[in-house]
Amino acid sequence: MVTGVLIDWGGVLTTGLSDSIAKWIAADRIDGDHYREVMREMIEHAYRDGDGDGAVHALERGEIDGPSFERDLAARLRTVDGVPPVAEGLLERMFAGFERVDAMYDMLRDVRTHGVKTCLLSNSWSNRYPRDGWDEIFDAVVISGEVGMRKPEPRIFHHALGRIGLSGEECVFIDDIEANILAARALGIAGIHHRDADTTIAKLESLLRLPLRRA
Known part of the structure; x- marks a missing residue:
């Protein structure tokens, strides 16, 4: 599960x-x-x-x-x-053109209310992250430049799993880079290759068996 x-x-x-x-x-x-x-x-x-x-x-x-x-x-x-x-x-x-996708933030809040643990797992390019409100959506934050590891290295996935106290088989990983998804799957982590919010949320709903899409 x-x-x-x-x-x-x-x-x-x-x-x-x-x-x-x-x-x-x-x-x-x-x-x-x-x-x-x-x-x-x-x-x-x-x-x-x-x-x-x-x-x-x-x-x-x-x-x-x-x-x-x-x-x-x-x-x-x-x-x-x-x-x-x-x-x-x-x-x-x-990276100045990045814009926040509210639907994905709403999804993370919703899954946490159902007891699902969440962890940001991001490769950084020395960029600043907008961390306001992260306590509401993440149980743990793993940023590559802060931990000296990067995706798709297996050790950063193991580190993230340790931060939330779960095994690979208990988790799903969402990323827009296929190589990272393949690396996660090799460790027993389910993978969702992100292309757009609606598709990703629908796939996550099916996997978690939770209603996540908002009207």
Whole structure:
């Protein structure tokens, strides 16, 4: 029986990353095709080799700070004018378009009222999280840069499970990155690959056998 929910933040409790990136590309006049080529290589490496030593691994584990990563990333990118973008504040500008998805927050409040434990499990890019009200929706918070581990490493899932005192078989994990879902399932955790709030909540309703959708 599922009695715990592990859940990602960016792209799950917020609007999608692609929307935020599109706004940043337009505002900073980034060469979008070149950006996608650079990021594809970095992200594929980060999730093909979860225990590796690339820049994304180091940033998400908190082994390098945000400004160091920003300088590295800015040097790889270029604007439509052919020059690197401003490094300072780059990550904040990239994620500035994230918007809170209230339906997902409502769902977390509802599952907690039914005795289901909840844990935020998020890979951080040195970003600031809007933590107001988190005591109402989370029993535990696990952020990669604060614990020195990252998804899809098995150890961060074990750490999160320990924080809420449940086994993998007692939990479901919600994330928008398939590699993370596959890693969770390998540990016996049920996985929901998030694409939109309505679909995810409907799947969770079925799994928990609880009414979660609001009129």
